[in-house]
Amino acid sequence: MPDPDDFIVVEQPVPALQRGAVLVENSWFSLDPSMRIRMSGGESSYFAPYRIGAPLDGWAVGTVVESSNPDFTVGDTLHHACGWREHAVLVPDGSDWTSPRPVGVGGAIDARHHLSVLGASGFTAWAGLFKVAQLGPGETVFVSAAAGAVGSLAVQFAKLRGARVIASAGTSEKVRRLTGALGADAAFDYRTRPIGESLRSAAPDGIDVYFDSVGAEHLDAALESLRPGGRVALCGQIENYNHGTGASKGVTRLFSAIEKGLTLRGFLARMYTDDFGEFRSEVSHWFERGMLTVDETVIDGLENAPQGFIGMLGGANIGKTLVRLQAEA
Ligand SMILES: NC(=O)c1ccc[n+]([C@@H]2O[C@H](COP(=O)([O-])OP(=O)(O)OC[C@H]3O[C@@H](n4cnc5c(N)ncnc54)[C@H](OP(=O)(O)O)[C@@H]3O)[C@@H](O)[C@H]2O)c1
Known part of the structure; x- marks a missing residue:
């Protein structure tokens, strides 16, 4: 089982945006059991292993706060793979399945649902x-x-x-x-x-x-x-x-x-990415009509994420384990 002392939180200046990049302020990120596999070293075709001293990553959602990309404007909500941090500089170029993509919010759908029921x-x-x-x-x-x-x-x-x-x-x-x-x-x-x-x-x-x-x-x-x-x-x-x-x-x-x-x-x-549209249409239909209960365990703040992660591995969570980085608007 990992230990909270295995993790440190560091502050770094946000780099200047290159052409095509956006700066995102993360609102939520996901804590997943697969992250534990990535902490064991060795090679896996599941996700790349984490490297000691490098920032962890994982699914996150956030809001564009600065853009050097003509396709994205300030205020857009993005789903991306740079969790475990408050801000992320991203290049949404669609180059692979982890590329940042815009997601819709409104009505019953909050950004965090793209990490759980709709994600x-x-x-x-x-x-x-x-x-x-x-x-x-x-x-x-x-x-x-x-x-x-x-x-x-x-x-x-x-x-x-x-x-x-x-x-x-x-x-x-x-x-x-x-x-x-x-x-x-x-x-x-x-x-x-x-x-x-x-x-x-x-x-x-x-x-x-x-x-x-x-x-x-x-x-x-x-x-x-x-x-x-x-x-x-x-x-x-x-x-x-x-x-x-x-x-x-x-x-x-x-x-x-x-x-x-x-x-x-x-x-x-x-492996089933081709079926994502069918999934979204069936599950959004259920979700928007109130037919699903979406349980969540919410951890507040980056500094509490390691303990939340360890808790989830040991069963302290109910439903989706999420880290909240911003107070609700
Ligand atoms: N194949 C894929 O693409 C894919 C994608 C996402 C997740 N997964 C896998 O799906 C599983 C669930 O992931 P999740 O994100 O939904 O996590 P989760 O179920 O929200 O959290 C992990 C849960 O596992 C249970 N657990 C821990 N140790 C256990 C043990 N020794 N025996 C039985 N249960 C144990 C705990 O609940 P209890 O209190 O019930 O023990 C804990 O709450 C994981 O195995 C994950 O790797 C696979």
Whole structure:
């Protein structure tokens, strides 16, 4: 587990803007489990590793306060990849999938929603359920880390598409939230009893789909409960992030995949970029009509971000973990 002393906040002058650049004042940035993978060194095709002494990055939203780019004016809201800082000089040239892009705000939609329900967390949940695992109406899906950013949306999206949802999380408060406001049909605290037992009680007839954010014992339990032809969307392995991605532990039942003809499919949300428009139209429709509960854990100020990040890794968050850099207007 990282330690707050692993992080320092430094002040640096903002560089002069080159032609084509904009200066953005960040209002929110996202804290994500994948950042822990980036702290382990080594190479990964997921995201580039962080370098010691260099600023951290990650998804953020902010307002253009100075522009040397004819396509952007002061006041525009941008989504970009330079979080963990108050100001960022950006070149929105559309050169790759992390390039800064303008986002709409207004009505029910605040800039921060482009980091959660309408952004990476929502898209990961939607793509994993419907594109990777091909979840259909009437099927039973098990969602792990279900009270977190991706999981809490996966639970609700699956319900809205007519599935039966079983959820797991790490506290009784989260379990109550899952069967209450988030609408899961059944939920359990994975810390209190063997996961396989809890899953069998919640789904005596088995499950069709497992949305896996954890790996290890959760994945083993799902492999046991999956019905023939079942599917697993391998979204994350948070159980292993403090041990490095090469040290997966606890998956002992892979033979079930052979016996039952299961499909286990890993994915990164960005592999489904072509489907982003379909995601936005379906999920904005639900969100703008008040059909989604978007839980958030808000950390105030850059100096508190490390503690917020560590808390999120350990389960102190409910819903999306965000750092707020400016007081609400
Ligand atoms: N494939 C992709 O493109 C993609 C994109 C985004 C995220 N992800 C993955 O999706 C997962 C969830 O990400 P998120 O942003 O939504 O984070 P999150 O769920 O909001 O926060 C992480 C949660 O993981 C749970 N957790 C921590 N250690 C655990 C353990 N040993 N066993 C079970 N649960 C544990 C904690 O909740 P509890 O209190 O319930 O333990 C914690 O709240 C992560 O694995 C992440 O890497 C994948």
